Amino acid sequence: MTSIGTGYDLSNSVFSPDGRNFQVEYAVKAVENGGTAVGIKCKDGVVLALEKLVTSKLLKPGANKRIATVDRNIGIVSSGLLPDGRHFVSRARDEASQWRGLYKAPIPTSSLADRMGSYAQAYTLYSSVRPFGVTAIIAGWDSEAELPVDGQVGSGPGVGSGGKKGGSKYGGPHLYMIEPSGLYWGYYGAATGKGRQIAKSELEKLNLSEGNLSLEEGVKEAARIIYVAHDDNKDKEFELELTWISSLNGPTKGRHEEVPKELKEEAERLAKKSLEGDDDDEDEDKMEE
Amino acid sequence: MQATGMLGEDGIHVDMNHLKKGEVNLGTSIMAINFKDGVILGADSRTTTGAYIANRVTDKLTQVHDTIWCCRSGSAADTQAVADIVQYHLGMYGITNNEPPSTQTAAAIFQELCYSNKDQLSAGMIIAGYDHRHGGQVYSIPLGGSLHKQAYAIGGSGSTYIYGYCDSYWQENMSEAEGIQFVKGALQEAIKWDGSSGGVIRMVVLTASGAQRHLYLPDQAYKGPGKQ
Numbered sequence: 001m002t003s004i005g006t007g008y009d010l011s012n013s014v015f016s017p018d019g020r021n022f023q024v025e026y027a028v029k030a031v032e033n034g035g036t037a038v039g040i041k042c043k044d045g046v047v048l049a050l051e052k053l054v055t056s057k058l059l060k061p062g063a064n065k066r067i068a069t070v071d072r073n074i075g076i077v078s079s080g081l082l083p084d085g086r087h088f089v090s091r092a093r094d095e096a097s098q099w100r101g102l103y104k105a106p107i108p109t110s111s112l113a114d115r116m117g118s119y120a121q122a123y124t125l126y127s128s129v130r131p132f133g134v135t136a137i138i139a140g141w142d143s144e145a146e147l148p149v150d151g152q153v154g155s156g157p158g159v160g161s162g163g164k165k166g167g168s169k170y171g172g173p174h175l176y177m178i179e180p181s182g183l184y185w186g187y188y189g190a191a192t193g194k195g196r197q198i199a200k201s202e203l204e205k206l207n208l209s210e211g212n213l214s215l216e217e218g219v220k221e222a223a224r225i226i227y228v229a230h231d232d233n234k235d236k237e238f239e240l241e242l243t244w245i246s247s248l249n250g251p252t253k254g255r256h257e258e259v260p261k262e263l264k265e266e267a268e269r270l271a272k273k274s275l276e277g278d279d280d281d282e283d284e285d286k287m288e289e
Numbered sequence: 290m291q292a293t294g295m296l297g298e299d300g301i302h303v304d305m306n307h308l309k310k311g312e313v314n315l316g317t318s319i320m321a322i323n324f325k326d327g328v329i330l331g332a333d334s335r336t337t338t339g340a341y342i343a344n345r346v347t348d349k350l351t352q353v354h355d356t357i358w359c360c361r362s363g364s365a366a367d368t369q370a371v372a373d374i375v376q377y378h379l380g381m382y383g384i385t386n387n388e389p390p391s392t393q394t395a396a397a398i399f400q401e402l403c404y405s406n407k408d409q410l411s412a413g414m415i416i417a418g419y420d421h422r423h424g425g426q427v428y429s430i431p432l433g434g435s436l437h438k439q440a441y442a443i444g445g446s447g448s449t450y451i452y453g454y455c456d457s458y459w460q461e462n463m464s465e466a467e468g469i470q471f472v473k474g475a476l477q478e479a480i481k482w483d484g485s486s487g488g489v490i491r492m493v494v495l496t497a498s499g500a501q502r503h504l505y506l507p508d509q510a511y512k513g514p515g516k517q
Contacts, residue, residue: 161424
């Protein structure tokens with residue numbers, strides 16, 4: 001990077017002469033060192049997956065969860081600086097709760113992404129703060145059902161409301177990724193962190209825009225991609241974290257939940273198996289003798 | 290000042306008789322119903338300050354978004370202020386979220402305002418709206434600030450006289466003409482028996498094709514002129 005060391009990289013709120021904010025670019029560097037995080041939008045739900053790097057043998061396996069639930073139907077995973085990620089999630093929960101307080105209904109995923117995008121962007125403006133050292137992936141399922149107002153009594157006419165226009169689909173899966181600059185887009189598949197390049201090229205192979213991938217296939221692909229993107233040479237230990245949100249008539253009934261143990265183990269088994277193709281048989285095959 | 294009041298769904302009698310001396314009151318008959326293609330709102334047009342009729346052609350049907358309207362009863366000042374605030378919120382909602390607010394959203398904001406300011410307000414509201422996803426919906430927010438989703442709702446001092454009428458003539462899935470006749474018939478009775486209701490009958494019909502106003506005048510025996 002040219003113009004580093006010229007003094008324009010020391011503060012937010014000061015542009016470099018060629019129109020860049022170096023503090024934001026350095027924040028992106030912090031993200032590039034984080035464990036890989038992946039989100040996949042499937043036809044009947046959304047999956048979040050995380051390569052949680054184990055920094056000490058003394059950490060309890062399965063504890064210290066990193067994928068957070070924001071509202072019942074929304075989850076967030078981030079890679080980069082852990083404390084920044086937790087503050088980001090905390091703000092997202094405040095936004096969801098504030099929305100519920102006024103509108104007596106869950107916040108739409110798109111509105112949460114918009115508010116969190118604005119929040120991240122505000123941290124690029126002032127010299128008293130630094131940008132978020134995280135890129136966050138927001139996954140949500142907006143209910144396809146007609147939701148009552150929280151706390152309402154009664155349910156209207158027994159025959160249902162008159163004058164409904166059929167033909168349109170409402171609600172469904174949503175996936176957004178927010179960068180340290182505050183930039184956010186909606187995605188079919190999103191990846192960030194160390195292994196993002198490999199993960200992105202794997203995601204592209206899934207042809208997600210065609211909308212054929214089922215949620216269960218999505219879970220298995222997400223697990224596989226985390227395993228493929230993991231670099232054994234640099235980081236030895238990692239733990240896979242997997243969450244999902246299905247449609248109302250699916251396994252999670254529209255809620256953001258951890259993927260059940262059996263399915264997660266199956267997904268990890270398949271992921272490891274797919275890796276074996278690369279460097280032939282490893283320990284698992286030997287067990288079968 | 291005459292006593293006005295209404296019996297809530299839970300059987301609690303709430304007293305509306307706490308207006309300031311000389312405060313403008315919508316001693317009122319209002320209602321909203323579901324029908325086959327959407328909703329119909331209806332109201333009389335009398336506004337009183339004590340025994341004096343301050344306005345005989347009042348419009349108690351207030352628009353808060355394209356196809357979300359409300360019927361106002363109680364203090365004219367309070368209900369206008371509440372409707373104005375809700376209109377602002379719904380306008381902002383539509384702009385910031387790139388989609389029009391649903392009737393549920395409107396009802397939620399009305400309820401939040403009416404409940405959190407219940408000690409200072411005298412406002413009985415009926416909210417009715419139409420959207421393609423949810424069709425027509427009717428919500429009632431009586432004096433305490435509770436929220437009731439109903440097939441049809443009646444409110445104001447005149448409503449006490451038409452519980453029996455509405456109960457025996459109500460049908461679900463009425464046609465537009467039947468719905469208009471039901472609202473008109475009910476409000477005519479309310480106007481006949483309630484001293485603080487009167488004047489013209491105003492209606493708004495909310496369907497997929499938008500909002501349509503109706504007007505029925507006493508000197509035409511409430512038969513016309515009809516659609517505006």
